[in-house]
Amino acid sequence: MDSFFIITSLLKIVGILFVVILPMVSYAVYAERRVSAFIQDRLGPNRVGPAGLFQPIADMFKLLLKEDFTPRAANTFYYWLAPCLAVMPAIITIAVVPFGSTLFGIPMVIADVNVGILFVFAIASLGVYGIVIGGWASNSKYPFLGGIRSSAQMLSYELSLGLAVVPVFLVVGSLRLTSVVGYQIEHGWFIAPFIGDLANPWKWLLAIPMIISFLVFMIAMFAETNRLPFDLPEAEQELAGGYNTEYSSMKFALYFLGEYAAMITGSGVIVTLFFGGWHFPGIPDGSHGWIFGLINIAVFFAKVAIMIFFFMWVRWTLPRFRYDQLMRLGWLFFFEIALVNIFIVAVILTFARP
Amino acid sequence: MVTLGDYLLVSGILFAIGFAGVMLRRNLIIILMSLELMLNAANLSLVAFSRFRVGPNGLPNYNAQVFVFFIITVAAAEVAVGLAILVALFRARQTTDVKDISTLKF
Amino acid sequence: MAITVPRPKLSWRERLYLPAIVAGLAITFKHFTNMLLGRTKVTMQYPEQKWDANLPDHYRGAPALVRDADGRVRCVACQLCEFICPPRAIKIIPGEIPSTDRFAKVEKYPEEFDIDMIRCIFCGMCEEVCPEQAIFLRKDYAITGFTRADMVHDKEKLLEIGGVMHGVVLKWNEKK
Amino acid sequence: MSPFLFWIFALLTVIFGAAVVVNRNPVASALSLVVSFLGLSALFMSLDAYFVGIIQVLVYAGAVMVLFLFIIMLLNLRTEEERRINWLASAGGVAVALALLIQIFLVISRFEPARKTFPPLPGSSIDDVRNIGALLFSSYNLPFQIVGVLVLVATIGVVLLSKREPRS
Incomplete structure (x- = not known):
């Protein structure tokens, strides 16, 4: 633990947070509005700056200048605490995700811990507190219902989320996320067996449970980030905005920020687990020169952007699930699929390690 | 430097707090939480001993951490059952206070 | 009486929902790409593009007072429009025309004539009821202002919007 | 640390x-x-x-x-x-807890290894997940299975307990 390590770590944290994640969050909001508009044959925000590109800045000013209103009946301390709790976990999660190979010999991951994916789940599961506490502290009916729904939903989907990635770690043999990326560079992406050595038939066989695993993980991630097919905690039409109904100004913006940051980190985790992380066939890693290191980072965030687009695309296509449907789906369908999937992968691995 | 005793001390204080909670509070849900606190105090001393007892291969003694794993699993099951009992009780009696449920028969 | 709607029985393929989901995603993606490639006809970009040239003659925009060919306000302050106005947007204070005036036989003129454009609903009843053809709904529709006071059109403003209406109105015909 | x-x-x-x-x-x-x-x-x-x-x-x-x-x-x-606090009972509870705390204090102060610091580990990145997993599935396989059954039983119990009785 020398000073060099501390300084590079701080640089990485500041760089990834303020240069990449936060701008990405604000532009994800803009992208969401544009994508939804395009899907609905509209134009979306196109006034502020060229093609509306300065819209996030305008939004920020609007939200900052709005009246910060605290309801009289609210539990003030928790009411203020909740938005912060909503943002923090989403941002912390990115710490273990490798977002690039190496740059000047420094590995592009903030904390390469050996419990990587467990860390992601542990911190992501803390995200529910912001919503539950916010809903409770508002002391209002709809937010309260949103908070209650959120806690039940999180508990149901965390299981599928955790079980869905077990096959990946059965294959890789380590919980470290950099090992997952390393394995995929060597043997091809989990979800795309045509990358890497083509001749290995076991890899093709393994791709089937991997795709199931990917689907379950992604759907659970939708539920975990409260995105639309499962956005029951906010459900505009039935709960009038759910847990954030009573919030205004910057506190509301923090909830928004948290949701989109969770989406970005969730996409980052999906990319790392199933799409080879920063790897792209034909592009060498950062040890061949800093320019490749930068390209690796760009590849990673390009993949994340594609994933985010997919999130938005799904949101503006599918209707919301009913609450009992959501529960049935989580407990009776995805849970079983994930369990059987683990079994299948284990059987495949017993007979041959690809 | 931090010694084994420091960890044991923290663990002991935590256990005493949990114990006091079970003794003093009459709200069932708080009592359950205090029980969790006591279990976790035990976990802390187990992990501290695990780290203290370095085996011949130079690694911590992982037996204790396996115990911690078991404790956490069982505690989670215990909380689930406890809360289910609590909900059933609340449905029957509209109270979570242990003083109000001292009768053996419903 | 409640009617029980029987739920349709779904085949196992339909119950899987995946084909339907994929089909839905394909539809929305088609819309997305069509929009990207500029193949979708989008709505008019309002402040830049306007429909003004195509407004029909009977368009009901902002109400306005008109003058006749002699430059005289046609309104005789009969207050019929004030009476008929559904949202009570019109306020008229009539004044008397002195007997020395050329138009003395008209007797009254509007000393003040205010239309509160916050209240006005552009129904056109004032235009219909006016016996003197003094008030017309013009083609202005973008009535804006920074304050509530800005939104009250007084007589000058209404006359400015209205302009001059040529044509014979029998009332001021001296020969009558 | x-x-x-x-x-x-x-x-x-x-x-x-x-x-x-x-x-x-x-x-x-x-x-x-x-x-x-x-x-x-x-x-x-x-x-x-x-x-x-x-x-x-x-x-x-x-x-x-x-x-x-x-x-x-x-x-x-x-x-x-x-509520009206039963001072006697509360004081009793605190006293018992304090007694326990003092006991723990005394035990730790008498306990010789408690004054030693932790021995250093060979590497900074030991894979404790792998070690715990190996131990869990070899030496502690039976307890692990039993815990699994316990969790299953607890699940069934919770479902039964929280099930509302049908209104007859």
């Missing part, structure tokens, strides 16, 4: 642990317990037990406490009204 960080997290754990008992509002108690568990997890990690530490956050902070909060909110348990 530096003593400074250790004491910070130890204080965090203990203070918020005490807040669980002291708070009258059940939601505040539950949240204090979450913070206490987070501090405890940091203490676990300071002992190079990353797996246990992260499982602590995952299971307790992520699942168990959410369950607690869910129940508190579902039953709408508000802040307890000030």
Whole structure:
């Protein structure tokens, strides 16, 4: 633990947070509005700056200048605490995700811990507190219902989320996320067996449970980030905005920020687990020169952007699930699929390690 | 430097707090939480001993951490059952206070 | 009486929902790409593009007072429009025309004539009821202002919007 | 781990642990317990037990406490009204707890190895997940299976308990 390590770590944290994640969050909001508009044959925000590109800045000013209103009946301390709790976990999660190979010999991951994916789940599961506490502290009916729904939903989907990635770690043999990326560079992406050595038939066989695993993980991630097919905690039409109904100004913006940051980190985790992380066939890693290191980072965030687009695309296509449907789906369908999937992968691995 | 005793001390204080909670509070849900606190105090001393007892291969003694794993699993099951009992009780009696449920028969 | 709607029985393929989901995603993606490639006809970009040239003659925009060919306000302050106005947007204070005036036989003129454009609903009843053809709904529709006071059109403003209406109105015909 | 960080997290754990008992509002108690568990997890990690530490956050902070909060909110348990405190009983409880604490103090002060620091580990990145897993599936395989059955039984029990009796 020398000073060099501390300084590079701080640089990485500041760089990834303020240069990449936060701008990405604000532009994800803009992208969401544009994508939804395009899907609905509209134009979306196109006034502020060229093609509306300065819209996030305008939004920020609007939200900052709005009246910060605290309801009289609210539990003030928790009411203020909740938005912060909503943002923090989403941002912390990115710490273990490798977002690039190496740059000047420094590995592009903030904390390469050996419990990587467990860390992601542990911190992501803390995200529910912001919503539950916010809903409770508002002391209002709809937010309260949103908070209650959120806690039940999180508990149901965390299981599928955790079980869905077990096959990946059965294959890789380590919980470290950099090992997952390393394995995929060597043997091809989990979800795309045509990358890497083509001749290995076991890899093709393994791709089937991997795709199931990917689907379950992604759907659970939708539920975990409260995105639309499962956005029951906010459900505009039935709960009038759910847990954030009573919030205004910057506190509301923090909830928004948290949701989109969770989406970005969730996409980052999906990319790392199933799409080879920063790897792209034909592009060498950062040890061949800093320019490749930068390209690796760009590849990673390009993949994340594609994933985010997919999130938005799904949101503006599918209707919301009913609450009992959501529960049935989580407990009776995805849970079983994930369990059987683990079994299948284990059987495949017993007979041959690809 | 931090010694084994420091960890044991923290663990002991935590256990005493949990114990006091079970003794003093009459709200069932708080009592359950205090029980969790006591279990976790035990976990802390187990992990501290695990780290203290370095085996011949130079690694911590992982037996204790396996115990911690078991404790956490069982505690989670215990909380689930406890809360289910609590909900059933609340449905029957509209109270979570242990003083109000001292009768053996419903 | 409640009617029980029987739920349709779904085949196992339909119950899987995946084909339907994929089909839905394909539809929305088609819309997305069509929009990207500029193949979708989008709505008019309002402040830049306007429909003004195509407004029909009977368009009901902002109400306005008109003058006749002699430059005289046609309104005789009969207050019929004030009476008929559904949202009570019109306020008229009539004044008397002195007997020395050329138009003395008209007797009254509007000393003040205010239309509160916050209240006005552009129904056109004032235009219909006016016996003197003094008030017309013009083609202005973008009535804006920074304050509530800005939104009250007084007589000058209404006359400015209205302009001059040529044509014979029998009332001021001296020969009558 | 530096003593400074250790004491910070130890204080965090203990203070918020005490807040669980002291708070009258059940939601505040539950949240204090979450913070206490987070501090405890940091203490676990300071002992190079990353797996246990992260499982602590995952299971307790992520699942168990959410369950607690869910129940508190579902039953709408508000802040307890000030009941007449039975001073004698409370004093007795505090006294017993204090006696226990003093006992623990004495035991630790008499315990010889407690004054020793922790021995150094060979590498900074030991794979404790793999080691615990290997142990779990070899030496502790039977207990592991039994715990699995226990969790299953608990699940069934919870479902039965929380099932509403059909109104006849």
